[in-house]
Amino acid sequence: xxxxxxxxxxxxxxxxxxxxxxxRRALLKAVAIPGYQVPFxxxxxxxxxxxxxxxxxxxxxxxxxxxxxxxxxxxxxxTTNAVSIRNFFAKTAAVETTTATAQxxxxxxxxxxxxxxxxxxxxxxYQVPIPEPLRFLEPRETETRKMHALSEYGLMHVKLYExxxxxxxxxxxxxxxxxxxxxxxxxxxxxxxxxxxxMDDCAALQxxxxxxxxxxxxxPPYTKVISLDFDDYPxxxxxxxxxCGLCGARDSYLDEVILDDRGGRLFxxxxxDFCEKRRAMGYRGAMSGEPQxxxx
Amino acid sequence: MYVAVKGGQQxxxxxxxxxxxxxxxNPDVPEIGVxxxxxxxxxxxxxxxxxxxxxxxxxxxxxxKQARGDMIEAxxxxxxxxxTLPRFGYSVPMETSDMAIRRRISATFKDIPGGQVLGPxxxxxxxxxxxxxxxxGAPEPAETAPADVDAQSPKVLGLxxxxxxxxxAGDGDDDAEIGDLTRDPLDFPADRDLxxxxxxxxxxxxxxxxxxxxxxxxxxxxxxxxEIRMGEVAVSFxxxxxxxxxxxxxxxxxxxxxxxxxxxxSKVPPQFxxxxxxxxxxxxxxxxxxxxxxxxxxxxxxxxxxxxxxQDEEFVMSxxxxxxxxxxxxxxxLPHYVDFQAELELVRRMRAEAEGKQAGTGEAAE
Numbered sequence: 001x002x003x004x005x006x007x008x009x010x011x012x013x014x015x016x017x018x019x020x021x022x023x024r025r026a027l028l029k030a031v032a033i034p035g036y037q038v039p040f041x042x043x044x045x046x047x048x049x050x051x052x053x054x055x056x057x058x059x060x061x062x063x064x065x066x067x068x069x070x071x072x073x074x075x076x077x078x079t080t081n082a083v084s085i086r087n088f089f090a091k092t093a094a095v096e097t098t099t100a101t102a103q104x105x106x107x108x109x110x111x112x113x114x115x116x117x118x119x120x121x122x123x124x125x126y127q128v129p130i131p132e133p134l135r136f137l138e139p140r141e142t143e144t145r146k147m148h149a150l151s152e153y154g155l156m157h158v159k160l161y162e163x164x165x166x167x168x169x170x171x172x173x174x175x176x177x178x179x180x181x182x183x184x185x186x187x188x189x190x191x192x193x194x195x196x197x198x199m200d201d202c203a204a205l206q207x208x209x210x211x212x213x214x215x216x217x218x219x220p221p222y223t224k225v226i227s228l229d230f231d232d233y234p235x236x237x238x239x240x241x242x243x244c245g246l247c248g249a250r251d252s253y254l255d256e257v258i259l260d261d262r263g264g265r266l267f268x269x270x271x272x273d274f275c276e277k278r279r280a281m282g283y284r285g286a287m288s289g290e291p292q293x294x295x296x
Numbered sequence: 297m298y299v300a301v302k303g304g305q306q307x308x309x310x311x312x313x314x315x316x317x318x319x320x321x322n323p324d325v326p327e328i329g330v331x332x333x334x335x336x337x338x339x340x341x342x343x344x345x346x347x348x349x350x351x352x353x354x355x356x357x358x359x360x361k362q363a364r365g366d367m368i369e370a371x372x373x374x375x376x377x378x379x380t381l382p383r384f385g386y387s388v389p390m391e392t393s394d395m396a397i398r399r400r401i402s403a404t405f406k407d408i409p410g411g412q413v414l415g416p417x418x419x420x421x422x423x424x425x426x427x428x429x430x431x432x433g434a435p436e437p438a439e440t441a442p443a444d445v446d447a448q449s450p451k452v453l454g455l456x457x458x459x460x461x462x463x464x465a466g467d468g469d470d471d472a473e474i475g476d477l478t479r480d481p482l483d484f485p486a487d488r489d490l491x492x493x494x495x496x497x498x499x500x501x502x503x504x505x506x507x508x509x510x511x512x513x514x515x516x517x518x519x520x521x522x523e524i525r526m527g528e529v530a531v532s533f534x535x536x537x538x539x540x541x542x543x544x545x546x547x548x549x550x551x552x553x554x555x556x557x558x559x560x561x562s563k564v565p566p567q568f569x570x571x572x573x574x575x576x577x578x579x580x581x582x583x584x585x586x587x588x589x590x591x592x593x594x595x596x597x598x599x600x601x602x603x604x605x606x607q608d609e610e611f612v613m614s615x616x617x618x619x620x621x622x623x624x625x626x627x628x629x630l631p632h633y634v635d636f637q638a639e640l641e642l643v644r645r646m647r648a649e650a651e652g653k654q655a656g657t658g659e660a661a662e
Contacts, residue, residue, distance in 0.1 A: 015380075019379075039481030039482075042481070043379045044379045048627065049622075049623025051630065074631050081631075083304070111632070112634055129627070142610065168649065169645075173641065192634055192637070
């Protein structure tokens with residue numbers, strides 16, 4: 001195999017073509033069986049396991065030279081690991097990169113789904129640490145695979161029920177399990193449950209890569225994704241009393257930033273692109289240091 | 297007023313530069329060469345090649361240099377490099393009985409055909425720090441063996457096999473396809489070929505401790521070192537376009553065959569059973585530990601009860617790989633503030649509810 005990538009000695013987007021073909025086959029199977037975890041022969045990447053190697057392998061396998069790539073971690077483009085992964089693909093694939101959600105054709109993410117609705121011509125690639133939603137209820141892979149095969153999800157409902165019995169509500173705030181296309185229970189990766197509704201009927205293709213655990217799964221566009229709940233305890237997302245201190249948004253996921261040792265706090269959008277776009281449109285929050293929009 | 301807490305491109309670049317500077321250390325001290333690491337830290341190179349699954353001394357030595365002696369980091373570098381190499385095919389199975397022996401011992405027989413060869417070992421050395429070594433200098437020349445031991449050194453366990461006391465090595469099916477967990481995803485239950493591959497790649501410390509645990513009663517079965525041999529073995533390959541075998545080089549290997557007495561079960565008559573260990577270069581501790589764990593993991597096949605961690609293939613195989621383990625442990629350094637925010641909100645809510653309840657019961661009591 002000749003090295004044809006922009007980085008001397010390496011193929012386009014680092015992985016060799018045999019490996020990409022193997023991963024693409026797993027991706028096709030994953031798309032054909034929404035929410036099913038497809039085992040794949042995950043490779044070592046030059047980044048550590050647990051740092052997004054699954055997402056990177058998926059991205060490397062689907063990336064085309066004319067793609068525009070966005071990488072986020074915790075919703076932000078400027079977190080260290082997002083910077084590192086973006087640099088990696090800029091170097092090995094020489095694709096265009098962007099921080100603007102709307103301009104990206106491929107978005108690799110850790111822990112968040114962008115606030116801006118995604119389109120049909122976009123692919124969202126999730127980095128997944130533990131792909132098995134049942135893992136913390138049953139540590140054995142042989143058992144959990146059997147449970148999936150038999151749609152035996154009682155254990156998960158018992159867990160959610162026990163939460164309600166003990167705390168009065170479901171005490172799972174991220175990696176909140178979903179049912180995909182009426183069949184497989186799936187881990188949405190450790191995104192906050194705030195993001196779960198965005199997965200449902202999403203126009204974009206959603207791909208999930210777990211490198212260390214060697215699993216790929218997918219949600220095809222416009223697939224029904226339901227967060228598990230009970231009739232009398234319906235699924236709810238997080239809400240904040242505060243608005244974003246920078247852009248004033250009330251409908252986005254907020255990070256809490258500690259400003260000083262006297263209890264000073266700033267709540268601001270975790271999705272930095274969303275926040276910047278709003279500020280560019282003239283929206284201001286209470287702590288932006290500028291006069292607030294009357295409308296906000 | 298909003299302090300940028302999120303990391304930056306510049307910070308990463310600076311950290312890399314600083315790390316490179318630390319690697320070099322004091323510039324007044326001569327820089328260490330890859331050849332020096334290869335020759336003088338050879339067992340470190342052996343370990344990096346074994347767990348890195350790549351036989352390339354120069355590359356492993358360079359990885360050790362780049363990793364500043366951090367072995368797991370060096371193994372990681374080698375693995376990441378190995379990933380990018382295209383696969384031409386698989387070698388013909390190697391004949392370790394044809395090894396050019398540098399070391400060969402058996403703990404089960406006082407003398408064996410071909411003899412015991414101690415070779416370059418730390419065994420029987422008094423571990424006293426040698427101040428003279430700090431000064432350097434040439435070591436005394438070692439004696440050379442009087443005779444060629446290679447030709448007449450059959451496998452010790454094979455000798456036992458002649459009496460029918462020793463189980464056969466493997467299931468005897470030479471045509472069975474050998475699994476490769478770097479090419480195919482692992483599926484449980486895993487066969488012995490995959491278990492062995494996993495153990496070779498597994499972290500030496502982890503495999504050592506698991507092997508040790510079997511000696512201390514967790515999956516107890518007293519093992520004997522039937523044979524340990526170390527030396528060079530030829531590697532042959534059949535290129536598709538030629539259709540015949542050609543020798544493409546040789547690799548240094550340490551092989552360990554452990555013998556464990558077995559009382560028999562409903563499936564198997566009483567006999568001695570095998571545990572197998574193999575590593576690149578001189579990784580004797582690893583090969584021995586691997587052989588112990590291999591035997592423990594055969595519990596299912598031999599109809600033994602699985603009671604200990606070393607017998608549990610899901611536990612062992614899922615946690616043995618140092619590159620996987622270190623990556624996931626160290627990923628806790630990555631930001632988790634989105635999830636932590638979700639937890640903060642939950643704990644605040646639960647505390648508020650608990651306080652509300654307490655206040656409620658307090659009022660009732662009054």
